[in-house]
Amino acid sequence: MLEVKGLTKRFGGNLAVDNVSFRVDRPMMIGIIGRSGAGKSTFLRMMNRLTEASEGVLAFEGRNVLPLAGKAKREWQSTCAMIFQQFNLVPRMDVVSNVLHGTLGRRSTLATMFNLYPESDIHQAIDILDRLGIAQHAEKRAEALSGGQQQRVAIARALMQDPKVILADEPIASLDPMNAQTVMEALRRIHDEDGRMVIANLHTLDTARRYCDRIIGMRDGRVVFDGTPAQLTTGVARDIYGAGADFSEAATSTEIRDHHDIEAAEIRNAEVAI
Numbered sequence: 556m557l558e559v560k561g562l563t564k565r566f567g568g569n570l571a572v573d574n575v576s577f578r579v580d581r582p583m584m585i586g587i588i589g590r591s592g593a594g595k596s597t598f599l600r601m602m603n604r605l606t607e608a609s610e611g612v613l614a615f616e617g618r619n620v621l622p623l624a625g626k627a628k629r630e631w632q633s634t635c636a637m638i639f640q641q642f643n644l645v646p647r648m649d650v651v652s653n654v655l656h657g658t659l660g661r662r663s664t665l666a667t668m669f670n671l672y673p674e675s676d677i678h679q680a681i682d683i684l685d686r687l688g689i690a691q692h693a694e695k696r697a698e699a700l701s702g703g704q705q706q707r708v709a710i711a712r713a714l715m716q717d718p719k720v721i722l723a724d725e726p727i728a729s730l731d732p733m734n735a736q737t738v739m740e741a742l743r744r745i746h747d748e749d750g751r752m753v754i755a756n757l758h759t760l761d762t763a764r765r766y767c768d769r770i771i772g773m774r775d776g777r778v779v780f781d782g783t784p785a786q787l788t789t790g791v792a793r794d795i796y797g798a799g800a801d802f803s804e805a806a807t808s809t810e811i812r813d814h815h816d817i818e819a820a821e822i823r824n825a826e827v828a829i
């Protein structure tokens with residue numbers, strides 16, 4: 556259903572994404588991991604057409620989406636909704652209106668200007684908020700919510716588009732471990748219950764292992780690992796992160812653990828390294 560072939564992005568002389576190829580045959584929850592600058596965001600942004608690719612093919616359900624323009628491009632962007640690390644909500648606007656913004660693509664300019672939403676859309680927005688456990692905050696300003704709640708509002712806004720794919724660019728990087736867990740569970744549930752494909756850039760290994768069916772590791776713009784969580788051993792992770800023998804998985808962890816656990820994990824990793 557998704558085929559990426561030779562996908563490349565150059566920023567001047569810098570190869571941000573270098574000849575990336577992979578296929579996905581069924582909707583999955585995929586985690587992309589790698590150190591800062593590995594090309595993860597650029598890949599997602601090319602998929603959503605926020606960044607133009609330099610070369611390659613990105614075919615979804617048999618159609619290359621990279622050359623799409625105008626209405627067809629906007630339709631594709633609505634098929635693969637994107638959520639961001641910083642939520643990108645309108646802070647002073649209430650939660651329901653933020654969610655209804657997800658319907659902008661299918662409404663007239665006039666309706667948008669005057670905030671006119673069909674009743675059915677409002678009901679749908681509340682239902683989605685309910686599903687994500689935040690309907691009780693529907694009337695509050697977005698800025699009054701916790702980070703995890705705001706990210707769930709952003710997910711609700713994405714769901715209003717009824718997307719086939721959800722692209723999440725570091726969705727939990729600004730959240731504390733409890734909120735991070737709630738957001739990842741919400742994404743996993745959307746995948747499990749609706750069959751939507753989720754592709755998430757994640758900066759922590761344990762999150763990718765815990766929630767994803769497949770993990771793609773990027774390093775210097777290239778795919779250096781593509782496999783299951785079980786195949787992602789500490790040695791492989793060390794390769795992906797370009798780290799030395801002192802590599803510690805605990806340093807990339809958002810798990811809810813106390814210091815004692817982290818120290819124990821670091822000792823275990825050090826032992827593996829020896």
Ligand SMILES: Nc1ncnc2c1ncn2[C@@H]1O[C@H](COP(=O)(O)OP(=O)(O)OP(=O)(O)O)[C@@H](O)[C@H]1O
Pocket residue numbers: 566569570571572589590591592593594595596597598
């Ligand atoms: N708009 C841009 N103009 C120039 N260079 C860019 C631009 N966007 C990204 N890059 C470069 O492309 C490379 C890949 O960046 P990218 O943001 O995709 O990496 P990343 O893996 O998502 O990292 P991070 O986790 O820090 O966001 C980096 O070298 C970055 O500096």
